[in-house]
Amino acid sequence: MTGQRVTIVGGGLAGTEAAWQLAERGFAVTLYEMRPVRPTAAHITDNLAELVCSNSMGSTLPDRALGILKNEMQRLGSLILRTAYKHALPAGSALAVGRDEFAAEITGLIGSHPNIDLRREEVTAIPDGPTILATGPLTSPDLTVDVQRLTGRYLYFYDAMAPIVVADSIDMSIAFRQSRWDKSSMDGPEEGDYINCPFDRAEYEAFVTALLESPRNELKGADAELERYFEGCMPIEVLASRGLDSLAYGPMRPVGLRDPRTGRRPHAVVQLRQDNVAGTLYNMVGFQTNVKWGQQAQILQMIPGLANAEFVRMGQMHRNTFINSPTLLHPTLQYRERDDLFFAGQITGTEGYVGSTMGGLLAGINMARLLTGQPLLVPPRESMMGSLLYYITHADPENFQPMKANMGLLPDLEERVRGKQQRYGVYAERARVALANYLAENAFTPVIQTEAEVA
Ligand SMILES: Cc1cc2nc3c(=O)[nH]c(=O)nc-3n(C[C@H](O)[C@H](O)[C@H](O)COP(=O)(O)OP(=O)(O)OC[C@H]3O[C@@H](n4cnc5c(N)ncnc54)[C@H](O)[C@@H]3O)c2cc1C
Missing domain, CATH: 3.50.50.60 (FAD/NAD(P)-binding domain)
Known part of the structure; x- marks a missing residue:
């Protein structure tokens, strides 16, 4: 040595x-x-x-x-x-x-x-x-x-983390497997890597409205003053407050996806990505949130396919020291x-x-x-x-x-x-x-x- x-x-x-x-x-x-x-x-x-x-x-x-x-x-x-x-x-x-x-x-x-x-x-x-x-x-x-x-x-500031869902609790008669533009890593185009929860316009607008009305965890004292977000890790409620369509152009964008039930591109989607080897857990891509946990589950269950979703981790915010x-x-x-x-x-x-x-x-x-x-x-x-x-x-x-x-x-x-x-x-x-x-x-x-x- x-x-x-x-x-x-x-x-x-x-x-x-x-x-x-x-x-x-x-x-x-x-x-x-x-x-x-x-x-x-x-x-x-x-x-x-x-x-x-x-x-x-x-x-x-x-x-x-x-x-x-x-x-x-x-x-x-x-x-x-x-x-x-x-x-x-x-x-x-x-x-x-x-x-x-x-x-x-x-x-x-x-x-x-x-x-x-x-x-x-x-x-x-x-x-x-x-x-x-x-x-x-x-x-x-x-x-x-x-x-x-x-x-x-x-310096320090905050960013936020996304919820994780139990795969079995996703309703696959509504949600569908697909990678954007059918770019799947292993399974071929018919079996994509992501699970997609599709919204029509009315469902999307109801979701955004409920999200904006939901209570959030408040940051206190000096923390609140120093609150800042990364654009890439911004809570969905903060993005939604920028305009009705912000989420549909951001983490909920439907480009490259086709709902097999309708044959059309949905108005918006929530994508879920496999989180463990067993494939029993999926995380909600880009869905960091600081909505209070009780209300958070209710809001997330408005997502088509997630009405009975079971969450092993709710979204939350955290400190980031540098x-x-x-x-x-x-x-x-x-x-x-x-x-x-x-x-x-x-x-x-x-x-x-x-x-x-x-x-x-x-x-x-x-x-x-x-x-x-x-x-x-x-x-x-x-x-x-x-x-x-x-x-x-x-x-x-x-x-x-x-x-x-x-x-x-x-x-x-x-x-x-x-x-x-x-x-x-x-x-x-x-x-x-x-x-x-x-x-x-x-x-x-x-x-x-x-x-x-x-x-
Ligand atoms: C909640 C959260 C979510 C994040 N999400 C993502 C993401 O999705 N994607 C991404 O790319 N990056 C993400 N990041 C950013 C970053 O990539 C990760 O934090 C990454 O783990 C940083 O690596 P690190 O080795 O610097 O710190 P860490 O992996 O956090 O390791 C630091 C270690 O130091 C230990 N420690 C702290 N203080 C002490 C002490 N005084 N004495 C002894 N041990 C101590 C901690 O317990 C920890 O194990 C996230 C960060 C946070 C906090």
Whole structure:
């Protein structure tokens, strides 16, 4: 084993990825995870790397932002992605994951690794010595205070999670299986990956009216003042308040779907996506809500096909803690004023499961390089990793908000390419080449070799 011990705080997606990268490179790691001793408002299990809301890790297409990011992370040897692909569920061109099997496997691998000492304890102050802080959007309050002491400032806001339905309780004489444009991952066009609940116009208008009249959980005090939403994770009631048709153009859009009962496109749909391997649970895609739970069930049961639906989780809102990375971090993920302190995951403002994991991957690799005197990695701007890291460390600090991987972060192409599809292909290829060259120049070897080498 290599000499120095590294402390990692937080056994979520970023923390476990970082721990694996270091342990596999021969470092002794102490990984602190406070659950189950101290639960969070969103985690349900004691498992490490729990997916707290949706079970989707987004697109796998090699020319989409999350597809590019995933492929880059596989080149760097991500444990989380290798395990996610192993537990993939049918979801068209998205990587949906059997969440329990996935998290159980990560928990087993980390818990049994000879170089990792897993401690189920809350850390309340930032440790001394080589440390990676990966406590996520629900960092415990005491540690948040210490992060605030260190950084002088921190930010937080809220976003919301979608309900989960028992599959057997969906009325399939009304709802139907179909993927948009018949793009199914495994079963062929006649058996789509999604369950769709179709609305006619009258049903849709009644639903929106009831939704707007329903009571919501109020946020209190300073929380209410700081309430802000991501456009991509906005509660349905907030979207609905923007206009009668907002939902029908947003999460309830019917494009690419045909109701087999009528042969026509419905006025609106609610889509449900498989949530566990057994296929017994489905989550309501894009249906985050903060309507009070009693009324929420009643409103959701107005959805055609869900009149008798049984919900295993209602929609809810949650805190999302993150630091002001543009003023605090280097693109290596090191804290500017302390070289052996790294931040990783959602707390840095890299939003989403894959973005958060990416931070853990890079922080783990860079900590190993720091402790062995090698130059630290800063992936090139042309890559999705590099662009995301550049964004969180160079954005306007006054208006800094967490950011998902997206094509808009990539630097412009030198030559104009007509057509979005072609353009995305050129971006993707440029990213692939830039990262491959950079890794070769830095003699980088991943701890996991993958065959899912990317087109
Ligand atoms: C409710 C909710 C829903 C979300 N939904 C989605 C979604 O659908 N899709 C998506 O892509 N992203 C989603 N996100 C955003 C983000 O991708 C996830 O939060 C992701 O899990 C972040 O990874 P992480 O490793 O940074 O944090 P986490 O996975 O949350 O891991 C942090 C870990 O640190 C532990 N911890 C916290 N404080 C301490 C402490 N003081 N001592 C020891 N351990 C501590 C926590 O228990 C936790 O296990 C959601 C976030 C939240 C909060």
